[in-house]
Amino acid sequence: GGFGRNAELVHRYAPQYDNAVFVCGDGNVGDGLAMARKLGADMRDMIYIKGTYGKHPVDTLNHHSCLAVYKGAIAVNENGKRFVDESVSYKLLGDAVMAQPYHTSFQIFDQPIFDSGDDRVRILDFSRRMEEGLIIKADTLQGLAQQIEVPYDALKTTVDRYNNCCDRGEDEEFGRKKLVHNHGELRRIETGPFYAYPSTAAVFGTYCGLRVDANLRVLDVFGDVIEGLYAAGEVIGGFHGGAYMTGSALGKAVVLGRVAARGAANN
Numbered sequence: 001g002g003f004g005r006n007a008e009l010v011h012r013y014a015p016q017y018d019n020a021v022f023v024c025g026d027g028n029v030g031d032g033l034a035m036a037r038k039l040g041a042d043m044r045d046m047i048y049i050k051g052t053y054g055k056h057p058v059d060t061l062n063h064h065s066c067l068a069v070y071k072g073a074i075a076v077n078e079n080g081k082r083f084v085d086e087s088v089s090y091k092l093l094g095d096a097v098m099a100q101p102y103h104t105s106f107q108i109f110d111q112p113i114f115d116s117g118d119d120r121v122r123i124l125d126f127s128r129r130m131e132e133g134l135i136i137k138a139d140t141l142q143g144l145a146q147q148i149e150v151p152y153d154a155l156k157t158t159v160d161r162y163n164n165c166c167d168r169g170e171d172e173e174f175g176r177k178k179l180v181h182n183h184g185e186l187r188r189i190e191t192g193p194f195y196a197y198p199s200t201a202a203v204f205g206t207y208c209g210l211r212v213d214a215n216l217r218v219l220d221v222f223g224d225v226i227e228g229l230y231a232a233g234e235v236i237g238g239f240h241g242g243a244y245m246t247g248s249a250l251g252k253a254v255v256l257g258r259v260a261a262r263g264a265a266n267n
């Protein structure tokens with residue numbers, strides 16, 4: 001396992017994620033890492049902890065994120081300003097939100113974007129989040145700004161500017177061209193009621209750890225094999241690098257776990 005439940009280790013390697021929400025198993029305190037380190041193990045990718053954007057900062061009902069940005073919302077910080085191209089990977093959005101004041105933001109959207117949600121898809125289940133009281137709603141943008149305590153003038157300027165970007169098809173500030181990755185045309189945010197979803201980043205796992213070779217043998221800081229020590233899954237580094245790809249953490253645990261177990265059994 002990883003070390004998402006060990007605040008001291010997180011702070012040592014990736015202090016930019018100190019204030020994220022951690023949704024890891026209770027046992028993920030970094031024991032495997034510590035045991036291997038005592039034997040001189042090397043580590044890889046330690047700064048590349050990534051959080052997933054769209055986690056409500058205080059919601060305990062949903063582990064999943066809500067990603068209205070991928071349907072056309074913009075992300076604004078506490079000052080009412082955008083800070084990122086919202087179409088990029090939710091892991092990069094996670095990095096971006098952690099650099100904002102209070103490590104948080106609001107996804108701002110309007111009724112047509114709300115209506116384009118899909119309750120069969122957890123990250124797009126806007127109605128459900130509304131029923132759970134997690135989405136804030138107001139008839140006007142001004143009313144929304146008041147409720148979320150963001151300066152209205154700044155929010156209005158941001159939305160007006162973004163709507164102009166939609167018309168021109170060019171976001172000169174952050175380079176957003178599509179709703180998500182290469183898909184979906186930008187949508188103006190203009191038809192009330194208006195909505196806000198408070199959003200920070202959630203860390204589901206630490207994508208870094210022990211250095212291993214292709215046979216999952218743990219290597220020491222000189223690159224030599226530590227005899228008899230194998231590792232797989234979240235405790236190893238060197239697999240994801242700086243760009244975690246969705247789904248690869250489970251795959252890494254299952255597939256490499258099998259390889260490591262075979263190696264250990266044959267040793």
Ligand SMILES: Cc1cc2nc3c(=O)[nH]c(=O)nc-3n(C[C@H](O)[C@H](O)[C@H](O)COP(=O)(O)OP(=O)(O)OC[C@H]3O[C@@H](n4cnc5c(N)ncnc54)[C@H](O)[C@@H]3O)c2cc1C
Pocket residue numbers: 001002023024025026027028029031032063204205232233234235246247248249250251253
């Ligand atoms: C909410 C959530 C959503 C996720 N979603 C995805 C996803 O969509 N796709 C994806 O690929 N990955 C996802 N992950 C990550 C993925 O689940 C993990 O990377 C994967 O389970 C790691 O497997 P593992 O066997 O290496 O570690 P773990 O599953 O963490 O197992 C390690 C076990 O070792 C135990 N342990 C720790 N220390 C000790 C000790 N000293 N003595 C005895 N036992 C100990 C722990 O309690 C734990 O049971 C998600 C994780 C979470 C928490």
